Amino acid sequence: MSRGSGTLDIRRRSRQGKTFRVSLELREGRVVSFTLSGDFFAYPAESLDEIGEEVAGLEPSEFIKVVESRLKEVELAGVDKKELMEAIKELLSPFLGSHRRRT
Amino acid sequence: MRWRLLLIEGDAAFNMAVDEALMVIGTPTVRFYRFRPSAVTIGRFQRVSDSVNLEALSELGIKFVRRPTGGGSVFHDELGEITYSVAGPRELFPVSIEGSLRWIAKGVIKALDELGVKAELSGINDVVVNGRKISGSAQARTKHNLMQHGTLMYATDLEKLSKVLRAPKEKLADKGVTSIYERVTTASLVLSRRISYEEALEAMIKGFSFLGELEEGELTDSELEVVRRLVSKYESREWNFRY
Numbered sequence: 001m002s003r004g005s006g007t008l009d010i011r012r013r014s015r016q017g018k019t020f021r022v023s024l025e026l027r028e029g030r031v032v033s034f035t036l037s038g039d040f041f042a043y044p045a046e047s048l049d050e051i052g053e054e055v056a057g058l059e060p061s062e063f064i065k066v067v068e069s070r071l072k073e074v075e076l077a078g079v080d081k082k083e084l085m086e087a088i089k090e091l092l093s094p095f096l097g098s099h100r101r102r103t
Numbered sequence: 104m105r106w107r108l109l110l111i112e113g114d115a116a117f118n119m120a121v122d123e124a125l126m127v128i129g130t131p132t133v134r135f136y137r138f139r140p141s142a143v144t145i146g147r148f149q150r151v152s153d154s155v156n157l158e159a160l161s162e163l164g165i166k167f168v169r170r171p172t173g174g175g176s177v178f179h180d181e182l183g184e185i186t187y188s189v190a191g192p193r194e195l196f197p198v199s200i201e202g203s204l205r206w207i208a209k210g211v212i213k214a215l216d217e218l219g220v221k222a223e224l225s226g227i228n229d230v231v232v233n234g235r236k237i238s239g240s241a242q243a244r245t246k247h248n249l250m251q252h253g254t255l256m257y258a259t260d261l262e263k264l265s266k267v268l269r270a271p272k273e274k275l276a277d278k279g280v281t282s283i284y285e286r287v288t289t290a291s292l293v294l295s296r297r298i299s300y301e302e303a304l305e306a307m308i309k310g311f312s313f314l315g316e317l318e319e320g321e322l323t324d325s326e327l328e329v330v331r332r333l334v335s336k337y338e339s340r341e342w343n344f345r346y
Contacts, residue, residue, distance in 0.1 A: 016226065016227060017226045017227075019153075021150065021153065035346060036148070037148050037149060037150045037153065037346045038146075038148055038149065039146050039148070039149055039154075039173070039174055039175035039176075040148060040173055041172075041173035041174065041200050041204075041227075041228075041241070041242060042147075042148065042173060043200065043243075043244045044244070045147055045148075045171070045173070045243060048148065075199075075200060077173075077199075077200035077201050077204070077227055078173070078227055078228075
């Protein structure tokens with residue numbers, strides 16, 4: 001994986017017994033694609049697809065802020081937003097570190 | 104309260120199209136149906152590769168379709184599974200996703216009780232007997248309406264089910280088992296006698312009568328129009344392989 005580029009994937013079992021998977025593709029330090037999949041429930045359903053479209057092109061730290069903010073409008077069941085954000089931050093931690101060092 | 108009872112059934116794409124149409128239109132409805140032929144459905148947000156064994160599906164000639172609802176993958180055995188769906192305006196149901204999932208799934212528990220099976224809710228959307236799953240439910244919402252559908256395995260071929268469905272290792276480990284086969288059951292297995300479709304259907308109708316009076320009806324022309332439009336979505340690769 002070159003610096004700031006690559007495919008990232010993390011699977012977690014939620015406290016409510018559901019599974020979720022976060023998949024991210026980064027190119028040159030920016031998010032190219034983001035998919036949240038699993039056997040949880042979300043309303044409105046389209047909101048997760050919309051978030052995926054909105055975050056393309058963002059740097060990891062900005063990406064986290066946008067996802068966190070947009071998730072406030074989504075009702076989730078089977079997985080809570082806190083554990084979802086923890087997984088996303090863990091996945092992106094190497095990139096957040098290098099971003100901080102650069103600035 | 105009076106609910107329309109629908110007994111219309113078909114293949115996987117048709118069944119999902121009808122359920123979504125019921126959600127879109129929102130007439131208070133209780134529906135019972137089979138998948139003809141047998142099929143697999145996966146949750147709205149599931150990855151195909153994480154939830155089904157495509158090789159096994161191909162070998163057995165079984166199709167899969169992505170549901171409009173969240174939750175996990177389900178094997179709908181034409182000869183051993185009955186599916187329910189309940190739809191209507193959101194104000195008829197508890198507000199939260201969890202609360203309404205559990206409230207509607209009471210119908211399955213009551214149906215199993217009619218058959219002589221003592222079942223209980225587990226987690227947010229499963230019904231279990233002695234710790235083994237016998238039913239699961241899933242739900243979708245529009246701004247104004249809600250639709251929930253779910254299974255009752257009265258005589259499902261569990262070997263086939265464990266071949267076609269994939270469960271994450273973490274999920275099985277959590278339940279202390281190594282294969283899906285070990286964590287599911289059917290009403291026929293519990294009672295040690297073959298339950299017929301007619302018997303299961305009668306029990307489901309009685310079980311879901313906790314909602315109110317169920318009166319048999321048909322789809323309206325406007326609902327059929329929505330169904331016609333939606334069938335192509337549920338047959339499309341774009342929808343079914345979107346994750």
